[in-house]
Amino acid sequence: METLQQSYDRITKLSLREFRKLVFQRDPSLKNKPNYSFLPTMVSKERQLKWTGCEGPTLVKNTYDFVSLMFLHAYRHGLPNNRDIKILDYGCGWGRMLRLMPYFTNIDNIYGVDPTVKSVDLCQDYNVPAHTKVIDEKPDRIPFDVKFDLIYAYSVFTHMRDHIAKNALDLFKDALSPNGMVCVTVRPRAYWLGRPSGGNISQDQRKKVLEQHDSTGYGFISYHDNKHGGPTEWGDTTFTLDYMRKHWTGWDIVGMDVTDTVSMQRLIFLKPS
């Protein structure tokens, strides 16, 4: 009988675009393609929207754009192009990015963590090919005895309070392989001029957060003060480059980019200094 890795090997020789098409076409109602039954099933439209703010073809395009741009930079900065590289998705949600990772490495090398139990349940119940675990919001270690070549966090640092983000970066440093790199996304100042994902903010909140961003390089509004009284440590966040250079000590910013599709998620590439 074919192993899961052998099943993936059948499709990793396709172009990334074709691979993406197969991986994201899995719908619970699609029972007519037994050859591909090893692939993860897609989560409902409501869950796509809840975790990522988009769904369907838009979600697939955004995911593909981020992943392909991230690997372009990672290879450019020395990520080995082989199937042994170890990858960690920090704040993996229901695993939309993880689903594309078998294109870049063997499935045993793919890991994901998230503090929301439902996220990890959705990865495991929907067959996402990764080792996934629940972590604390501010954990004291990455719960795998593995050195990672690439750690990424998409749409995660965009919601973190400063000390939670710094703690995650400190843990990344311990968990990276000698030439490993990190990619996180952050939001720019312009984010506050639109409509934050936490819901409408008052003129007074907008003024205050812009002042905070402009004077400290970091702006934050907790969902607790904004959207449905959520957790105090999670909300909408902006960071300037100067802030990152000053406060994310021990890291060099080795690259930056932005996809055509999601302008408010700026990719920041980091290596230990």
Ligand SMILES: C[S@@+](CC[C@H](N)C(=O)[O-])C[C@H]1O[C@@H](n2cnc3c(N)ncnc32)[C@H](O)[C@@H]1O
């Ligand atoms: C906007 S979703 C993005 C999910 C996934 N990265 C994606 O792009 O599909 C943010 C994710 O971060 C997780 N999260 C919340 N607090 C976190 C924390 N302190 N550390 C890491 N992840 C966190 C949430 O549970 C959620 O799955």
